[in-house]
Amino acid sequence: MIETPPLVDQYCHGVLRAELGLGTFEAQLIHSAGPPAAGTTFFDTQTGFAVRRWCPPLLGLEPHAAPARYLARRRELGPAESARRLLRGSEVAAYLVDTGLTGDLTAPKELALAADAEAFETVRLELLAEQAADTSGTVAAFLANLAEAVHHAAAGAAAFACATVPGREDGTVFDPDPPGPGEVRGAAGRWLAGRPRGGAVRDPVLLRHLLWSAVASGLPLQLHTGTGDPAALTGFVRATEGLGTRLVLLGGYPYHRHTARLAEAFPHVYADAGAGLGRTGARAAAVLAELLELAPFGKLLFSSGGGRLPELHAVGALVFREALARVLGGWVAEGSWSWRDADRVAAMVAAGNARRVYRLDRP
Amino acid sequence: MIETPPLVDQYCHGVLRAELGLGTFEAQLIHSAGPPAAGTTFFDTQTGFAVRRWCPPLLGLEPHAAPARYLARRRELGPAESARRLLRGSEVAAYLVDTGLTGDLTAPKELALAADAEAFETVRLELLAEQAADTSGTVAAFLANLAEAVHHAAAGAAAFACATVPGREDGTVFDPDPPGPGEVRGAAGRWLAGRPRGGAVRDPVLLRHLLWSAVASGLPLQLHTGTGDPAALTGFVRATEGLGTRLVLLGGYPYHRHTARLAEAFPHVYADAGAGLGRTGARAAAVLAELLELAPFGKLLFSSGGGRLPELHAVGALVFREALARVLGGWVAEGSWSWRDADRVAAMVAAGNARRVYRLDRP
């Protein structure tokens, strides 16, 4: 058997503190623009089946328990104790927590305590801009406060994240270069003037300014690649090459092979090897194997992509661990790889690469 | 073993009434812009091999019989008896027949009789426009006749289909909104003025008008996604969300994972789980497994995509049934799914989803 060390989950969010009914729980299982279609349920998905396979045993039930029975047991234990059992059942040593998701979620320290693990913060760039906008009266104050916030975050966080990379929704190529100061001031002025309190930043010039502020900080920058071909990011990748900042491409399924190719082609690009796995459940080994075609093994990093439900953190980790053992073990069994190499690669993807990229072990 | 009920084939065409020579038969096996290249034959394809595997036994020959031998046996039985044996050998309970394909093809009722199954009509939108154009002297008459034809079809058919969705050939994004009345009148006038009798509708404004007429009818609308990334349809999908009309995306291979993602993301979107399977033969289980990654299990519908040759209906159904049993059975064997869930999902994808979406069981 492949030996995998305790994992580093390089991208996740906090979990909901509140108790959840069946409908609220179900709504978190997949990414949908609306409620389930008539006659269907989100439990009838790979994610739903994976939750029912892996999570009931952690709460003392049989695998594949029916949703209502599982939710009843979850209520019996309460959200805190359920989270504790689920997180501790998945052998994760450290979490990188993107704190930019809305809702009454546990902070990194609480997640760490519940999971008996370490937790590091990943700062969402868009949030820094929105917070600066909420507290600044002028364009000049906004830009100064934003610069200060980026600087401060860079000192304490493990990484920056950007969830609204320009073009990610429609796969259009965006101007890769940093916008000039006048351009930034103009865009900031227009945004601040029209913005309701708490309004999100969507302006491409401001988003590019955020990305380049993060690049300048030297902290690794996590980019959500969205649902299109990540080749749309190639211009930005080329423009940031050799500057010393690492780019970690998140998501990517069903374009994960393309993400892996970017990690092969550019020394400063890394690929996420997790978020698609929990979502695809029984197919996780197949998806992971595709990632392992082109991505250099030192460039792939596990994540659960979990958020709101601790079930998603647990399933992400358990599915990944099983998929990794199955894929690498298969290659060893057929003679393609040696045991020694397989163990070494398992340790890299599971934890070692993330520890190196995010410098988690620095004193 | 997974138990699969008799299938509902949610998208197919009639079969040719005429006797077929080797060349005519071969020409129907794959989608090619011309005859086979020198030194090659369309029988040397996954579809060709799948036909030779599954069909000869239904006509009393050994599997993998040579093409000439198979065709000789087919001629011996005659086209009607061959069709009867092929269709009855594939355990399909109901067909949705798109009657928009040209050629001397069996009508839905004839197909039903030959197959000892139910048949429902799917009305091709483009054909309604072309028929209205053939019988209308003015733009006003054309638009009135078209509206009447859509209304009439909506009362009797199971679904509408559109095979020439704007942008499907080049993956360009098309204007998702319904065109205004003046725009439609202008486009109709230009088309009618320049159109030879029987000429096909290609004008994007008229095609959008057809799509929105279908959406207004409330009948499910089947869209051929063509060969590009179906993300090009996202605008239209967004624009039709919440209106009560279901969109069923046909085809999609090799972008089937992307089609599945749209079915995950939008409550009113469904994905076809069939047309690519007969085409890929020995690889059908692999392709089906990819569809089952993101598509909610209540959103996938079997089809054969068969037309002209009853072999394609038969192969579509037999390959699908075997692939489904292998994929779901494998997940049960390794502990990822329970037997009960696998049987339930098999029944949904094979027939139940189509019966619900197209309301086949309404009195």
Place this chain on the structure above:
Amino acid sequence: MIETPPLVDQYCHGVLRAELGLGTFEAQLIHSAGPPAAGTTFFDTQTGFAVRRWCPPLLGLEPHAAPARYLARRRELGPAESARRLLRGSEVAAYLVDTGLTGDLTAPKELALAADAEAFETVRLELLAEQAADTSGTVAAFLANLAEAVHHAAAGAAAFACATVPGREDGTVFDPDPPGPGEVRGAAGRWLAGRPRGGAVRDPVLLRHLLWSAVASGLPLQLHTGTGDPAALTGFVRATEGLGTRLVLLGGYPYHRHTARLAEAFPHVYADAGAGLGRTGARAAAVLAELLELAPFGKLLFSSGGGRLPELHAVGALVFREALARVLGGWVAEGSWSWRDADRVAAMVAAGNARRVYRLDRP
């Protein structure tokens, strides 16, 4: 077991004559814009693992030998003897050698001698233009010399190749038609005026002129499809249909299924079934199986894509042979294919298709 005849490697380059240190060797293993990221090595890739699996035994070491140990043994034998052993260990009967790669590489005849095989030349179109530019004083002389060079190459070479198909880097669609004479003269004048000695041709008009000159010659034309969806080539494919010239699409991973679809859709289009296999190592059978979904079996041609390191030629061939036997053998074992068909298809993809397309057996 599937019986595969000695291979025809339809696309490769010469091998480096010089002795190689660890760093130089490593740099050839993958396509990267720079050196390995800190803490990583290109040996930790599927290609690196495949080299360590297949090549050490050919030089008398155990499989999976450490890189340093392998390189030491390679130096002990010298580059010529190492190349001889590697090339002869992979059962390739004939190589088509693209001579357009820079570096101190063996010419086709030397490669043939080292490998005890036949070798044919593939002429890189861009190189003809660059050589004509280096030796011509005027636009008229350049165009005349280029025409002469194309004509001369067509008489002696097995194929033309183009590595910089317009749009291949960004997936943009390029004007598929041949440029007019005035357009070509203008583009040539601008290029020659601004060109440093040895400067590469990048002008889209000149590249189209090269492509159409090759099409006019009737020799098969190999096109590097780059990293985008090869659907961008559809216009050029349509424009060249029926002219008698065969197009062979090289590369394509991770869009190899799309390449296969083009080979299905157009009689004069062929698909490469090799270059992605050595790169993906333990995953080669999975990638090959995907190619075999839509590509007609008479339209797929093996290549190693190897260049500079004879290890890449050897790995390409050995990985392909194993993958082919596994994929086709699996289909026979499960009853999808007959033994006879599997052996026949193996012989076609391994060698027969290339012998026919490139007329290698003409006297």
